[in-house]
Amino acid sequence: MWFSGKRFRRTRCENIDKLLAATNVNEEIVRMLKTKAPVVCYTAIGNNSIKLDLDVDGKHTLSHVFKLGEEEEMEKKDGNKVKMTYSLEGENILKQVIKMHDGKKACFVREFMDKDVKMTVTMDGTDVSATIYYEIVQ
Numbered sequence: 001m002w003f004s005g006k007r008f009r010r011t012r013c014e015n016i017d018k019l020l021a022a023t024n025v026n027e028e029i030v031r032m033l034k035t036k037a038p039v040v041c042y043t044a045i046g047n048n049s050i051k052l053d054l055d056v057d058g059k060h061t062l063s064h065v066f067k068l069g070e071e072e073e074m075e076k077k078d079g080n081k082v083k084m085t086y087s088l089e090g091e092n093i094l095k096q097v098i099k100m101h102d103g104k105k106a107c108f109v110r111e112f113m114d115k116d117v118k119m120t121v122t123m124d125g126t127d128v129s130a131t132i133y134y135e136i137v138q
Helices: 016-023 027-035
Strands: 007-014 039-045 049-056 059-067 072-075 081-089 093-099 105-112 116-123 129-136
Touching: 007 116, 016 116, 016 129, 059 072, 059 081
Parallel strands: none
Antiparallel strands: 007 039, 007 129, 039 049, 049 059, 072 081, 081 093, 093 105, 105 116, 116 129
16 A cells, blocks of 8 residues: 555545535534545555544544454444444555444545545435545645
């Protein structure tokens, strides 16, 4: 994974407003997606695990290690639990599927290119998708 240890910052979004409106997402998530540009870093740990680090407003806000191909349960800030599965498709596509407490799924497909990342977001219950772009900052 060439992107291991590299840091990426969101630069722009396409269709995010339509996707958020169609899915009735939590207001905190809407605010974060629209106003903050987090820096994300994925670091390979061995052959089967990846560590995610997330910085928002220059502060380290999240660090999580996950095993590829294994479903994990996580508790959100609001107390609801979600199940998440990450998978690596080839050398440059990281897929994340989140199963919400109501049974709906959200899918985040990150395609790591030479100097940037294109993330496509889809959610059950809508045919709308959004694309979020990140650029390398390190």
